Amino acid sequence: PLKVVSYRDLYGWTMDEIVQAIGKTNNCTFCGVFRRQALDRGAVLLGADKIVTGHNADDIAETVLMNLLRGDYFRLGKCVDIVTGRDSSIPRLKPFKYTYEKEIVMYAYHKKLDYFATECVYSPNAYRGHVRELIKDLELIRPSAIIDVIHSAEQIDVRGEVKIPKKQTCTVCGYISSNKVCKACILLQGLNKGRPKITIGKSENIEQTEKPEKTVKSLNILS
Secondary structure (H helix, E strand, C coil), rough: CCCCCCCCHHHCCHHHHHHHHCCCCHHHHHHHHHHHHHHHHHHHHHHCEEEECCCCHHHHHHHHHHHHHHHHHHHHHHHHCCCCCCCCCCCCCCCCCCCHHHHHHHHHHCCCCCCCCCCCCCCCCCHHHHHHHHHHHHHHHCCCCHHHHCCCCCCCCCCCCCCCCCCCCCCCCCCEEEECCCCCHHHHHHHHHHHHHCCCCCCCCCCCCCCHHHHHHHHHHCC
């Protein structure tokens, strides 16, 4: 069954309203954080025990380079793993990990399947877009560049003494987080206070005793 879980229902904001507040420069940060959490919450509502996403080889190669450029070394192993969250109640699977985006489009066209071929209207200035252009340029020189990037990341091993964020429970909404307060609650606090840009780079910057009404409502669907 199709279950639609909207940002309005979960967070009290639509994406259009968020863009009006934040502008078109950092809006992907909000959408990415809220979307990942919404997937988990929607899965709980349906009683699902796994989430299968449509991430393809192009997406994963882009994510690898983005993590490298941002210095998010601890994400490199997870972003190329075909199954993530193995120790969680709802692991995520990426069956199209080695499938090129163009192959998926060709299959959909051949089978006369309906598919979306348009970009998000708010994504022209997204960081991922610049990385995507870089990968396309690399493909012109080396056609196997996308798969090469993925295989390279698969061989990267983080040393044991390197500090890796540990999973814990958000003290505000009760959602899984790598900090005391999850990123969604931090971003939501900035939106509710009219200072969304201040919270973009923060990992913990929310009053522990303050539990915004919109955040508490989003927790209710898990109970």
